[in-house]
Amino acid sequence: MLSDSWVYLALLGIVIIGVLAVIATKLLRQLKQQTLEQAQKQAAQQQALQQHDKKIIASVIIIVRAMKEEQCDIAEGCWRLSVLLDSLKLSEDLNVQFPAVFKLYEAIKHMPILSARKKLDKQSRMKLDLERMKIEAELAEDIRRDISLLHQYANERNSMLSQ
Numbered sequence: 001m002l003s004d005s006w007v008y009l010a011l012l013g014i015v016i017i018g019v020l021a022v023i024a025t026k027l028l029r030q031l032k033q034q035t036l037e038q039a040q041k042q043a044a045q046q047q048a049l050q051q052h053d054k055k056i057i058a059s060v061i062i063i064v065r066a067m068k069e070e071q072c073d074i075a076e077g078c079w080r081l082s083v084l085l086d087s088l089k090l091s092e093d094l095n096v097q098f099p100a101v102f103k104l105y106e107a108i109k110h111m112p113i114l115s116a117r118k119k120l121d122k123q124s125r126m127k128l129d130l131e132r133m134k135i136e137a138e139l140a141e142d143i144r145r146d147i148s149l150l151h152q153y154a155n156e157r158n159s160m161l162s163q
Contacts, residue, residue: 049089054161056084057154064151074136074143078104081150091157098150100142107135 063080066072082105085094095102111128112120120128136143 050161053088053090054158056088057158057161060084060150060154061158064147064154067147068151074140075104075108075132077147078102078143079108081105097153098146100139100146101150104135104139104143108132 060081063072063077063084067074067077078101081098081101085091085098085101088094111117111132117125117128
């Protein structure tokens with residue numbers, strides 16, 4: 001009688017171990033699938049960020065070229081570049097790498113543009129223009145240096161993102 005109960009207990013133990021092994025296998029497969037899906041999502045997100053940055057970098061290159069060829073006003077170029085560079089997802093500390101561009105933007109970002117500027121009287125517009133031109137003159141050499149470095153940076157970044 002005692003040996004029969006040991007046999008039943010052994011069979012019960014084997015069944016329990018078998019069920020646990022099946023459950024463990026199922027959970028490991030689920031974990032592997034979740035890990036794979038997560039890696040795919042991260043890769044897709046990284047690809048989206050790269051595409052975003054590639055588009056922004058292409059715009060930066062156009063603006064930098066226009067500034068170098070004096071087809072774009074320094075203040076407008078710095079304004080546009082600052083906004084674009086701030087929107088890059090895969091780059092950091094660009095305000096440290098290109099300080100003059102950001103410094104000019106910080107100095108003029110309070111100035112009204114477009115229709116808000118048109119609403120100002122002539123004297124106010126002239127005063128703002130004088131303030132802007134003074135800041136541009138102070139930073140002109142540093143901005144030219146930053147623009148040259150930014151052009152090189154943008155071309156290198158564009159090559160990296162195209163791979």
